Amino acid sequence: MTRKLLLVLLFLMAVEMNAQKGESNFSLGFNYGFGSEFSNRNYMFTNQFYKVQLYYRLKETKHFQYQILVQPEINFAEHQLLNFYFVKPDTPNYQQKRDEFTRLKDIREYVLNCGFLVRKPIGKTCSFYVLGSIGPMITDTETERMSKGFAFADVLAVGFAASYDKFKFDIRPSVRHVSNAGLGSSNAGYNTKNIEFGISCQL
Template sequence: MKIRFIIIVSLLVLSNSLYAQKETSKYKLGLNYGQASQDNFILGDTDYNYNNHFLKVQVNYLISTSNKWNYELTIEPSMYFVKYQLLNEQFIRPTDPNYIELRELYTQKRRFNEYALNIGLIVRYALLKNFSTYIQGSVGPMISGDDTERLKKGFAFSDILGLGFSWKQKNVILDLRFTLRHNSNLDLSLPNSGHNSAGIETGVSFNL
């Protein structure tokens, strides 16, 4: 929730510079691939396994630049291919209706897809002429293809926080990024414990 609020406020503040730009704005278009998991030393939770690999189309818009700092709007339509399994059947309590059937259902390994549209901000710092590091924060709507004991299928939100490095050669930019991701639905429907994952993604993009 705090991440969403900070990102939204930052976008509103920085959007004013869109009208102050005197130079032609620069766009970048790219494609990223990555893998992420809940089962790691950062997020390890013995209740469930949540693993995915994903594809992202990435569109970046240069909002402003100052010395070695760049501020970019980023839009990422994404598709996640998920493998999921409940590990701790006690997460579903006996007080829940049909808890035995639900335990049998959710402890089975399952596959489903998620579709997200994240919008956010990248703050980039140039370490060298063609090499930079950046932080990224984004939020956006998501559609999940199946129920889990932690999240109702259908509409939810995808929150992403990332740390990355980019290397640029002429109009080609190569990316390596570590990301943390959280999915939940603001209690619009239950359950809403959400899914967490941490992963690595790589990509290539081009200046337009």
């Protein structure tokens, strides 16, 4: 599904580039980031991730620029239950689950986030922005906090970008919440603080 969506988006980019004689509204980029959970006594969670970023400029005014973006992402995480009392005795096979979940686990997450970005230019080459995004996710590992399979990833970020010619260099602190909206048996989810770095090119 993700591959088909990417092919459609690449086709739309090609049409847009051929149709416009002036400046394109599309940009394509790549981001790398990493982060960890907010301090707590229940669990440890660290992650690093890679994103493809496809931006489309919806509108530009005198003071602001408005963009939408699509972000296919793969996330490599490590998780470990620290407080085994989080798995309560009324949980079926609770002792076995305590033993399993207190072991360090590698987790892969496959995400397709869609976001909305408001950018404020600062001079001719720099800008600040606020970004919110949400999207479906597949996680390949069950933990005490979340069931394996389908979930959602929500991200709120601020960022700073500097431009050179058609290229834009980005730094983006963010907070991220992952949960499955009650679709699985476990839905405590993860909350992480992250930082990411990126480069994009106007097409």
